[in-house]
Amino acid sequence: MAETTLATAPSASPAAVPQQGTWLAALTGRLVIIIPYAWLLILFLVPFLIVFKISLSQTAIAMPPYSPTFDLSAGITGLWESFREFSFDNYLWLTDDPLYVNAYVSSVVIAAISTFFALLIGFPIAYGMARAPATVRPLLLMLVILPFWTSFLIRVYAWIGILKPEGLLNQFLIWTGIIDQPLIILNTHTAIFIGIVYSYLPFMVLPLYSALEKMDYSLIEAAQDLGCPPISAFWKITFPLAMPGIVAGCLLVFIPATGEFVIPDLLGGSQTLMIGKTLWNEFFSNRDWPVSSAVAVILLLMLVVPMMFFQQAQAKAQEQGR
Amino acid sequence: MRKAIGLATATTLASIFAFSAFAQDKVVNVYNWSDYIDDSILEDFTKETGIKVVYDVFDSNEILETKLLAGGTGYDVVVPTGAFLARQIQAGVFQKLDKAKLPNISNMWDVVATQTAKYDPENAYSVNYMWGTTGIGYNVKKIQDALGVDKIDSWKTVFDPESMKKLNECGVYMLDAPQEIIPTALAYLGLNPDSRDPADITKAEELLLSIRPYVRKFHSSEYINALANGDICLAVGWSGDVFQARDRAAEADQGVEIAYVIPTEGAEMWFDQLAIPADAKHVDEAHAFINYIMKPEVAAKASNYVFYANGNKASQALLDKEVLDDPAIYPDDATMAKLFITLPYDPKTQRLITRSWTKIVSGQ
Numbered sequence: 001m002a003e004t005t006l007a008t009a010p011s012a013s014p015a016a017v018p019q020q021g022t023w024l025a026a027l028t029g030r031l032v033i034i035i036p037y038a039w040l041l042i043l044f045l046v047p048f049l050i051v052f053k054i055s056l057s058q059t060a061i062a063m064p065p066y067s068p069t070f071d072l073s074a075g076i077t078g079l080w081e082s083f084r085e086f087s088f089d090n091y092l093w094l095t096d097d098p099l100y101v102n103a104y105v106s107s108v109v110i111a112a113i114s115t116f117f118a119l120l121i122g123f124p125i126a127y128g129m130a131r132a133p134a135t136v137r138p139l140l141l142m143l144v145i146l147p148f149w150t151s152f153l154i155r156v157y158a159w160i161g162i163l164k165p166e167g168l169l170n171q172f173l174i175w176t177g178i179i180d181q182p183l184i185i186l187n188t189h190t191a192i193f194i195g196i197v198y199s200y201l202p203f204m205v206l207p208l209y210s211a212l213e214k215m216d217y218s219l220i221e222a223a224q225d226l227g228c229p230p231i232s233a234f235w236k237i238t239f240p241l242a243m244p245g246i247v248a249g250c251l252l253v254f255i256p257a258t259g260e261f262v263i264p265d266l267l268g269g270s271q272t273l274m275i276g277k278t279l280w281n282e283f284f285s286n287r288d289w290p291v292s293s294a295v296a297v298i299l300l301l302m303l304v305v306p307m308m309f310f311q312q313a314q315a316k317a318q319e320q321g322r
Numbered sequence: 323m324r325k326a327i328g329l330a331t332a333t334t335l336a337s338i339f340a341f342s343a344f345a346q347d348k349v350v351n352v353y354n355w356s357d358y359i360d361d362s363i364l365e366d367f368t369k370e371t372g373i374k375v376v377y378d379v380f381d382s383n384e385i386l387e388t389k390l391l392a393g394g395t396g397y398d399v400v401v402p403t404g405a406f407l408a409r410q411i412q413a414g415v416f417q418k419l420d421k422a423k424l425p426n427i428s429n430m431w432d433v434v435a436t437q438t439a440k441y442d443p444e445n446a447y448s449v450n451y452m453w454g455t456t457g458i459g460y461n462v463k464k465i466q467d468a469l470g471v472d473k474i475d476s477w478k479t480v481f482d483p484e485s486m487k488k489l490n491e492c493g494v495y496m497l498d499a500p501q502e503i504i505p506t507a508l509a510y511l512g513l514n515p516d517s518r519d520p521a522d523i524t525k526a527e528e529l530l531l532s533i534r535p536y537v538r539k540f541h542s543s544e545y546i547n548a549l550a551n552g553d554i555c556l557a558v559g560w561s562g563d564v565f566q567a568r569d570r571a572a573e574a575d576q577g578v579e580i581a582y583v584i585p586t587e588g589a590e591m592w593f594d595q596l597a598i599p600a601d602a603k604h605v606d607e608a609h610a611f612i613n614y615i616m617k618p619e620v621a622a623k624a625s626n627y628v629f630y631a632n633g634n635k636a637s638q639a640l641l642d643k644e645v646l647d648d649p650a651i652y653p654d655d656a657t658m659a660k661l662f663i664t665l666p667y668d669p670k671t672q673r674l675i676t677r678s679w680t681k682i683v684s685g686q
Contacts, residue, residue, distance in 0.1 A: 059669065061413045065391045099680055164553055165493070187539050270498070270540040270683045284384035285500075286676045287391070 048300070055293035056086035066289050090294040100278065100295065104302065107275040110189070110264075111257035114196035118204040118253045119246065121197065126208035126245070127238075130215070141209070144202050156195055156266050163191055163267070187269035195263040196253075203252040211245025212238070251310075255303055275299055350607035351376045353386065353397040355594065357566065358452070360627035367614050373607045381543050390415045390599060397599055398608040401451055404593045405501060405666040408441040416447045417600045423609040424449070426616035434633035437663055438593050448595035449612060450633025452562070452625070455653070455661060456502045456590040459545070459564030462579040464492045464555035477510040477585045480558060481529055486536035493554035498540040500679035502590055503530070503558065505664045509588050516664045518671045527678045531685075540683045546570070552578040560592075561650060565629040582650045588660035593633070 057066040068082040094100045129140045147155060162168045163186040170182040185191050215238065223233040239246075261276035268274070275295065282292035352364075356379035364375045378397070380386050383406045389395050390402075390410055402410060410416060421427060427449065434450050442448045458474055466472060468488050469479070479485050486494065497503055505515035507526040517523070538554065545557035549567035551574075557564070561582055568580040596615065598608045614620060622640035625632045629645060631652050638646060646652055653661065667675060 061409060061669075063391050063393050063413050063415060065413065097677075099677075099684075166551075166553060269538065271685045273684050281676075281680070284382070284388055286672070287387065 048297075051293045052297055053086075054289055055090055055291075055297050056088065057290045058085070058087075058089070059288050059290055064289070065287050090290045091298075093291060094294055094298065099273075100275075103273045103275045103278040104299070106273045107258050107260075108302075110192060110196070110272075110274060111254050111260075114193050114200070114257050115204075115250050115254045117193060117197045118201055119250060122201055122204035122208055122249065123242075123246075125201075126205045126212055129205070129209050130212035131217075137213075144205050144209075147202065152199065153262065156199065156263055159191070159195055159198070159267055160186060163194070186267065189268070189272060191267040192264050192272060195267045196257050196260060199263065200253040200257060203256075204249040207248035207252065208242060208245040211242045211248075215241050247310075247314075251307070255307075258303060259299060348372055348607065349374045349376060350399060350604050350611045351378070351397045352399045352611065353378050353380060353395070354399075354401045355379060356381050358401070358628055360623055363615075363620055363623060366620075367611065371610055371614070373610060375611070394601060395599060396603070398602040398604045399611055400597055400599060401594050402597065404438065404441040404595065405664060407448055407595050407597060408666045410597075411442060411447050415599060416597045417602070417605070418446050419449070419598065419612070420605075420609060423606070424613045424616065426613050429616055429618055429621070429634050429636035431633050431635035431638075434593065437591070438595060438633070440663060440665060441593070442595065448597040449616060451594045451596050451615065452628065452630035452632050453591065453593045454561040454630050454651075455584050456497070456506060456558070456560055456592065457564075457582060457584045457650075458556065459549055459559050459567060459580060459582050460556045461492075461549065461552060461554070462581050463577070464552070465489075468492055468555060473581065474556075474583050475586055477506065477587050480556070481507065481510045481533060483532050483536070486533045489556055490536040493538045493548070493556075494536060495539050495541060495545040495548055495554050495557040495559070496537050497545075497558055497560070498542045498683065500675050501664060501667070502592075504675060504678070505590055505662070506558070509590075509662060515588075515590065515662045518667065520674060523671075523674060523678055527682060530682045534682055534685050549580050550574065550578065552576065562628055562630040565651075569629075584650060584653060584657055584661075586660070588662055591661040591663050 054066055057068060059065060060067040068085045070079065070082060125144075129137060129144075132140055160167070164170075165182040165184060165186070167186070169185070170179075173179045174182065185194075219237050219241075220233050223237055224230070228236070259276045260274065261280055264272050264274045264277055265280075279292050279295045279299070282288045282295060286292075350373050352375055354377065358379070359377075364377055368374055383403050386400060386402055387406055387410060390400065391413060407416075430449065434453060435445055437453075438448070438450055439445055458477075458480060460474055462473075465474060468491070469485065479489075480494070480496075504523065504526050507529050508517055508522060509515040511525055511529060513522050513525065543563070545554065545559050546563050546567045547570075548554045549557055549564065550570035552571070561584075564580060564582040568582070571578040571580050596612050598605060598612075602608055615624070616634060618634060618636035619640055621632045621634035621637035625637065626642045626645055629651060631645075649657060
């Protein structure tokens, strides 16, 4: 991801074109940069600021259910009065109650475990795809993307039918004689892991595949010729070369999994505490838009700040690599 | 109320706007609970009045309330439940009904109207659509196997840890609705169900925590399918939902038999009310629709279809025997006397209740 953003910026400086051409090229170059920035500004920064503003308000029985709301007719002094009503109380409330901290921690733990299993399962799949004959690869790629043709919600719902006490999995296991009492999987953490790993596996496989596909397999042959055993060749050559894919895949799974709401709601039990569900509860059941906004702001900071550090580190590493 | 199939909140707002753009005058946008009306009522209404009905459904009061509070929903008639309605009136969500446009209001049942006036003083903003109770739905055969009884008649089955332990294997679901479960727990303890005293709420919390390990899931709609498929043996849920599960189980004919009971200690009574949002664009059509629903034959048809009692006295003569004579739908006077209602909580109590509830549900 970092590579693409870096690549777009310097593309607009062709030195060999005539004077007028450079001027035009510079202008189009600017315009090209403006589009992603405008996108970010309108679709990310503005909504974020609105959410942040609500997080500084207080709940009220009104439409919308918080105060103060900006009333432009009140003029500048009115706006100033509104500003003075803002407070960080909602953020203090979050630290006050272990519920929120527990929910954040448990979300991160669940997301991390799920990401680990997605990597464990996704890597062999991606490796197999990358080593398959070139003619078969498009078909395999298609198969990975195919589940997206059905609604995400329906696919998660289908797991209820598979995992429930009298579902397909238990019927099968009882039929084979492996167990004689149905396993309670639905409404447990296990069901959530299964749901997340299943749903996000394509996001792990695709970046891994693109990294592994580029790999030069004569490197492995060379290692073997020099007497390196296959396992050690994997760790010394394949793994480091797949690293960009691993990192991208893990981020693509970890970040959405942390804020996941649908999977814990449908497959998880009530004892599962995840921040997405807590946020939903605050917003819908408790009608506490300000507190739920504060929860969302913290969640965003938790995910974005490490990402920024990571991007910076990666950019630095790339600079040094050149 | 809440006749829901999972996340069936199919919100077709876009189509509503499309419709209202084309047929500017003769349309009414109705937002009601899922599976909560006989479709032929809507067709007959259009035939009689020439007003087209754009019908959309939700499956939880919370979803409805959030949309209403955000404003600009485009709906002309909505159906919130009592306590939610009361708070929404306070927030200024609704407009007063023009009683002159509702001649059929004379058909309404004073017993229900007296109760609903506790949420909506003088019934100025709403009229009753359906009402019901929050009781126990169970799988007759599985309960026989687990507890050795033919029928359940007390909340003890749910609130006594010993009994719940026996039900752990076959599965118990409970509504994820603190404003229903906490008052019920208070009623079982012999306390005032509508108590705001923190000490009382703590007692209810302790009781619920003692049975928490044996509740497989807190959810407000999944129990319909779970009961009907025989996945669980008991659910604390809304009367009509359990009847729906009963009917589905009977249709599937897999030997699952579901029963519903209002326990002897009493149960919470709730009311779903027809109301018109303040920013509704088709106010006259909305009144016409509400007036049509209050026709005795229409109200009877609706109840015969959804298996809920309605607040329409005149419709009772036209109800099916199996609806009117079912004490689980129209309770007898003795049971009626034991039913209770709860009023909306003030923000402070609300926070306390939510906090308690999160503790109970998450088992933290």
